[in-house]
Amino acid sequence: MRSGYVAVIGKANAGKSTLINVMVGEKVSIVSPKPQTTRDRILGVLTEDEYQIVFVDTPGIYKARNALTDMMMRTTETTAKEVDYILYVVDGHEGVDESEFEVMKKYKALGIPMAVAYTKIDIMPRENIPLDMAKFSDAELDLDVFPVSARKGTNVKNLKTFLAQNMPEGEKIFMQDIVSDKSERFMVGEIMREKILLKFDKEIPHGVAVVINEFKQNDRGVYEINLDIVCERANHKAILIGKQGKAIKEVSAFARQDMEKFLDAKVFLTTYVKVKEDWRERPQLLKEFGYEDIKV
Numbered sequence: 001m002r003s004g005y006v007a008v009i010g011k012a013n014a015g016k017s018t019l020i021n022v023m024v025g026e027k028v029s030i031v032s033p034k035p036q037t038t039r040d041r042i043l044g045v046l047t048e049d050e051y052q053i054v055f056v057d058t059p060g061i062y063k064a065r066n067a068l069t070d071m072m073m074r075t076t077e078t079t080a081k082e083v084d085y086i087l088y089v090v091d092g093h094e095g096v097d098e099s100e101f102e103v104m105k106k107y108k109a110l111g112i113p114m115a116v117a118y119t120k121i122d123i124m125p126r127e128n129i130p131l132d133m134a135k136f137s138d139a140e141l142d143l144d145v146f147p148v149s150a151r152k153g154t155n156v157k158n159l160k161t162f163l164a165q166n167m168p169e170g171e172k173i174f175m176q177d178i179v180s181d182k183s184e185r186f187m188v189g190e191i192m193r194e195k196i197l198l199k200f201d202k203e204i205p206h207g208v209a210v211v212i213n214e215f216k217q218n219d220r221g222v223y224e225i226n227l228d229i230v231c232e233r234a235n236h237k238a239i240l241i242g243k244q245g246k247a248i249k250e251v252s253a254f255a256r257q258d259m260e261k262f263l264d265a266k267v268f269l270t271t272y273v274k275v276k277e278d279w280r281e282r283p284q285l286l287k288e289f290g291y292e293d294i295k296v
């Protein structure tokens with residue numbers, strides 16, 4: 001038996017969470033086309049007969065601009081130091097350049113074994129792949145690079161086998177049927193945030209926190225969920241609500257559908273939009289909303 005932790009690291013929006021979901025075979029982490037979707041360290045557990053890989057999803061590397069993003073970057077950096085292996089994810093469709101090689105070098109210097117997943121190959125010209133592979137050779141990083149598509153599943157199996165072979169010998173870390181370390185309550189908040197990321201533009205989704213006030217299953221099996229969508233400004237609140245509540249109704253209906261699928265039960269969802277001025281800069285509020293430095 002082999003088992004270990006694999007930190008999944010890379011630029012924001014590279015495709016880290018999508019790749020983890022595909023490798024684990026279940027959605028453990030939300031995904032969106034906007035950078036900075038993942039805010040927390042999230043474990044996704046892949047268990048097979050001969051191995052268990054615990055993937056650690058991390059916030060994408062991005063220039064920190066406020067107390068929240070600053071904390072997110074600390075989460076990523078701390079995680080990279082604590083694992084058995086680093087899987088660095090590159091957006092193949094965006095291509096690689098010197099600056100990204102510099103980031104990879106920094107993580108490689110930690111002395112933890114590392115490989116690269118070069119993802120999104122389904123949406124790029126095939127002929128760019130060998131060109132980028134040549135760039136990797138020139139950069140002399142000496143890393144195994146796996147061109148993959150998380151969306152199409154291309155080469156994902158090879159990547160899993162490779163990672164499994166590189167895990168230390170050891171017993172399972174988690175029980176057989178566990179796929180994530182996060183609670184249903186946490187995931188429900190994340191589903192709400194994912195739908196907000198998909199629907200709203202610019203700073204609005206990045207300035208949103210979701211706070212679950214109530215999460216309980218009643219005796220008819222229905223989940224009663226009551227949550228706050230916290231934003232930073234009164235004008236953001238107006239946009240989130242929309243004309244006659246159209247926007248919030250739409251986004252809540254979309255979220256509820258996904259929550260029902262996730263919980264495999266009916267959901268009665270109540271949402272409120274609240275303003276907490278500049279919460280992303282206020283450590284006390286960050287803590288209140290569940291964004292805390294991870295303990296090592």
Ligand SMILES: Nc1nc2c(ncn2[C@@H]2O[C@H](COP(=O)(O)OP(=O)(O)OP(=O)(O)O)[C@@H](O)[C@H]2O)c(=O)[nH]1
Pocket residue numbers: 010011012013014015016017018019030031032033034035036037038039058059060061119120121122123148149150151152
């Ligand atoms: N076509 C294609 N799109 C992909 C693939 N993997 C991810 N994407 C898309 O890329 C976008 C970003 O994916 P995420 O998985 O959220 O990226 P991330 O690296 O976790 O991003 P952060 O959490 O913000 O750092 C989403 O729109 C995904 O649907 C892929 O293999 N092919």
Ligand SMILES: [Mg+2]
Pocket residue numbers: 016017018029030031037038057058060
């Ligand atoms: Mg992510």
